[in-house]
Amino acid sequence: MEEFLCTTCGTQYPASSTPLEECVICREERQYINPNGQEWTTLDEMICSGKYRNKIVSEQPGLFSIKTEPDFAINQSAFLVEENHFNLLWDCIPYLDQETIDRILEKGGIDAIALSHPHYYSTQVQWAETFDCPIYIHEDDKQWVQQESDYIVYWSGDEKRIADGLVLHRLGGHYRGAAVLHWESGGAGGVLLTGDVIQVVPDRKWVSFMYSYPNIIPLPASTVDRMAKKVDSLSFKELYNAFNRHVKKDADKVVQRSAERYIAALKGEWFNT
Numbered sequence: 175m176e177e178f179l180c181t182t183c184g185t186q187y188p189a190s191s192t193p194l195e196e197c198v199i200c201r202e203e204r205q206y207i208n209p210n211g212q213e214w215t216t217l218d219e220m221i222c223s224g225k226y227r228n229k230i231v232s233e234q235p236g237l238f239s240i241k242t243e244p245d246f247a248i249n250q251s252a253f254l255v256e257e258n259h260f261n262l263l264w265d266c267i268p269y270l271d272q273e274t275i276d277r278i279l280e281k282g283g284i285d286a287i288a289l290s291h292p293h294y295y296s297t298q299v300q301w302a303e304t305f306d307c308p309i310y311i312h313e314d315d316k317q318w319v320q321q322e323s324d325y326i327v328y329w330s331g332d333e334k335r336i337a338d339g340l341v342l343h344r345l346g347g348h349y350r351g352a353a354v355l356h357w358e359s360g361g362a363g364g365v366l367l368t369g370d371v372i373q374v375v376p377d378r379k380w381v382s383f384m385y386s387y388p389n390i391i392p393l394p395a396s397t398v399d400r401m402a403k404k405v406d407s408l409s410f411k412e413l414y415n416a417f418n419r420h421v422k423k424d425a426d427k428v429v430q431r432s433a434e435r436y437i438a439a440l441k442g443e444w445f446n447t
């Protein structure tokens with residue numbers, strides 16, 4: 175029996191003797207099945223290969239990014255946010271080895287894990303068991319959880335305060351339960367961690383929004399308008415996505431301006447081609 179792990183999205187499945195024919199997360203239109211056919215590995219296999227290592231980088235006081243090298247699956251970063259002696263792991267990555275565990279334990283371990291959306295669930299249950307902490311997932315995305323666990327706490331509504339200064343906000347869009355993390359006292363004026371629910375683009379003066387990134391399917395104008403209005407009530411100046419991109423100043427204005435441009439583009443009012 176093995177806990178098979180999809181090499182395209184990094185989702186781990188409950189122990190079984192043979193893997194599924196196709197990964198449930200990848201066969202859906204927001205992801206894709208490997209064009210060469212579905213491939214599986216296991217966390218043990220990854221560790222034994224000696225090929226991978228997690229790089230932990232201090233992004234700013236109280237914030238560390240954690241990313242696997244070389245690139246694996248979707249290749250997102252997770253973040254460890256330290257707020258008032260509470261350590262929150264924001265989003266998750268598939269690879270977890272003893273060196274990573276030791277380095278996180280040196281920082282005081284993990285008190286809770288919170289997920290932006292199903293593409294990053296990866297080996298979240300393994301992380302929760304290792305650090306003996308709850309996983310917060312919005313109940314609207316429950317159907318996408320492949321590995322159930324008593325560690326999972328399904329939250330509902332539009333807001334969930336995990337600890338002092340650490341609040342989840344459901345924005346929807348990319349997934350129905352898609353959430354961002356508001357680190358209220360982070361940086362100078364608040365930090366928003368968004369996974370790819372709000373995506374930072376190469377031009378850091380802008381962000382974007384998508385239903386599917388790999389398949390380039392946009393969101394409706396009304397959805398982006400609703401997301402921007404929810405974010406407008408939050409106080410923040412910086413924004414981090416899951417792919418090493420950081421809006422360093424005026425991120426609140428950047429989100430509003432980008433939502434306006436996106437909606438104008440969808441309506442055919444932004445450019446004439």
Ligand SMILES: [Zn+2]
Nearest residue numbers: 180183197200
């Ligand atoms: Zn997959």
Ligand SMILES: [Zn+2]
Nearest residue numbers: 291293348370
């Ligand atoms: Zn995604």
